[in-house]
Amino acid sequence: MANTRQQVHEQLRARIIRLDLEPGSALSENDLAAELGVSRTPVRESLILLGDEGLVDVYPQLGTFVSRIRPADVASAQFVREALECAALRDAVGRASPRDLTDLRRLLRAQGDAAEDADMDGFFRLDEDFHARLMAVGGHASAWPVVAQAKAQLDRARRLSLPLTQQLPLLIGQHTAVVDLLEAADPAAAEESLREHLRLVFSDVEKIRRRHPELFSEDGETPRPRRKPVARP
Amino acid sequence: MANTRQQVHEQLRARIIRLDLEPGSALSENDLAAELGVSRTPVRESLILLGDEGLVDVYPQLGTFVSRIRPADVASAQFVREALECAALRDAVGRASPRDLTDLRRLLRAQGDAAEDADMDGFFRLDEDFHARLMAVGGHASAWPVVAQAKAQLDRARRLSLPLTQQLPLLIGQHTAVVDLLEAADPAAAEESLREHLRLVFSDVEKIRRRHPELFSEDGETPRPRRKPVARP
């Protein structure tokens, strides 16, 4: 990719979602530009886009900060994701070709392998591929970016919940159930199964919130972050 | 609002949706900066955001153009809007307070007045208010921006269909039906009524496509637009 801005944007986005950049930490245009070996311009433009996605908060003349996870945003993202994926699945039932089904089942097997190897990054990618493919089967691949943007808010917290590795087989089982019901052409049951699966992710986020409250924004908190104090002589 | 970028962004966005800036026309950073009396930077940053929304297409080293309406994008936007608004309406049934219902009915009356006065801009605003309020009643006000972004693709074409003014009472009637069924707490009928309403808008876009094909991107069209010829001496 020739475009510096896109490179910076993708890299920062990945780092934020991986929690490599911690919620609440400051992001200075100057520091990032120096660290990445580019000028401030593409960094700044990337931060503007990330602000639009809700992944960073920009306070003019004060600083840019990795946004803390806002419970209201999580609920909103979950609503968007659930509504879109379930609607797409309803359209997918009856439209799935044999090729679609074999591809989906291949993804399921790959997820099983990744779970056995404890390959978290691989499992995450395959999970994303699975859900994207499901929407594509319904003829709504072009709506996936909307889901992906909403998902970003959830994935930051989910990444922490996976060390509870014993859940992986459960997730794969739910995926399998969705595919089975899709093949059986039972729209209502398929949708309910998918909804249950997505809601499980939601409750995971709530668990993480209790275990890592520092990643979330308290309700009564002042929205204005503090600048880091200078070193005293 | 002190922020120049936001001002430029909102103004350009409004102009594009109003079709004041015609699909396919070139937008030069320099020209816009001169016209608006600001430098290239805020203009450029606005164009990046508009590109992210799908309202302009940026071709590096070639130019930036108001995007033609892509039928695939219209279908995608319609899917997103329908899924989200219908899901929100399902949640709204049974939650609507008397205050919600009176506010909604006040909006309906205002729409009737705007229709009588042939106040198109006013009717558009009230239509937007109505749908936003409907989602708020379901507790999903924060998901409205997602709908609004999808709606932008539809509204560009809709603006042309409204001179068929005789449709306005039909739209208001459908709005009224939704509120009636919401008050009657009939989720299935309310959802079906809203879906029919949204689909009508969708079919309007198709009508406009036949009457104004120049606003839409042909399927076999080369994606690379031509640069405007220079004046000869």
Place this chain on the structure above:
DNA sequence: GCTGACGTACTTGTATGGTAGCCGACACCT
């Protein structure tokens, strides 16, 4: 008349300089 090379004018992309505003630290006054 037709074809192909080339120059020019335009575009967006990137880098850098200067400005207004905010916060924290600290001396000073009450």
Place this chain on the structure above:
DNA sequence: AGGTGTCGGCTACCATACAAGTACGTCAGC
């Protein structure tokens, strides 16, 4: 001691300069 004014350093914002690239108009050559 508690409040207040000022100063310094930092920030994002905006303006501007430079670089890389594309397409069109021109014109030489056939």
